[in-house]
Amino acid sequence: MTQHLTDIHLQVLTYLALLEETDLDELSYVSELPDSDCEAELMDMAAAGTAKWGNGPDAWVVTDAGRAEHARGVTAELEKVGARELVAQTHDVVTHWGDDQAAVAEAVVRLAARMRRFAGYGHRLEAAAEGRGPEEWDRVVALLKKDLATTLGLA
CATH class of the missing domain: 1.10.10.10 (Winged helix-like DNA-binding domain superfamily/Winged helix DNA-binding domain)
Incomplete structure (x- = not known):
C-alpha cells in the first residue's frame, strides 16, 4: 500500500x-x-x-x-510525524479559545501543514464561521477537539 x-x-x-x-x-x-x-x-x-x-x-x-x-x-502517525507538541498546542487553543474563530483557524492551518489529516477542518471552520456550511461552528470545534484528544491519547 x-x-x-x-x-x-x-x-x-x-x-x-x-x-x-x-x-x-x-x-x-x-x-x-x-x-x-x-x-x-x-x-x-x-x-x-x-x-x-x-x-x-x-x-x-x-x-x-x-x-x-x-x-x-x-498514535503511529503522531510518532512518525513528530508533532506531539504542535497537536498539544492546537488542543490547548481549541480547548481554551474555541470561540475565537481566528485563533482556532490559525492553529488548524499550522497543524494541517504538518499533518494532512487535519486539513479538512480548515474549510469546515471557514464555512461554519461564515454561516454557509452544513455544520455549526460549535460542532466542528467539538469534533476537532475530540480528534486532537484522541490523537494525543487523551480520549
Whole structure:
C-alpha cells in the first residue's frame, strides 16, 4: 500500500470514528475526499470488520475493531510525524479559545501543514464561521477537539 492510500485510509477511518455514524456525502464533505475514495475505503473497512452498514438508512458506523485501529493509527502517525507538541498546542487553543474563530483557524492551518489529516477542518471552520456550511461552528470545534484528544491519547 502506498503512503497516499494509507493517508486516505486513516483519514476516512478518523472521520468515521469521530462521527460514529455517517453517510457517504457527509464523510466526503468532512474528509475533503471524493465520494469514490470514501466509498472504496468503506468497502475495504467493511471487509476488514472495522466499519459496517447499519443503524439507519444510508448510515455507516465504526465498529469496536475500527475504534481500536483508529487509536493505533493516529498514535503511529503522531510518532512518525513528530508533532506531539504542535497537536498539544492546537488542543490547548481549541480547548481554551474555541470561540475565537481566528485563533482556532490559525492553529488548524499550522497543524494541517504538518499533518494532512487535519486539513479538512480548515474549510469546515471557514464555512461554519461564515454561516454557509452544513455544520455549526460549535460542532466542528467539538469534533476537532475530540480528534486532537484522541490523537494525543487523551480520549
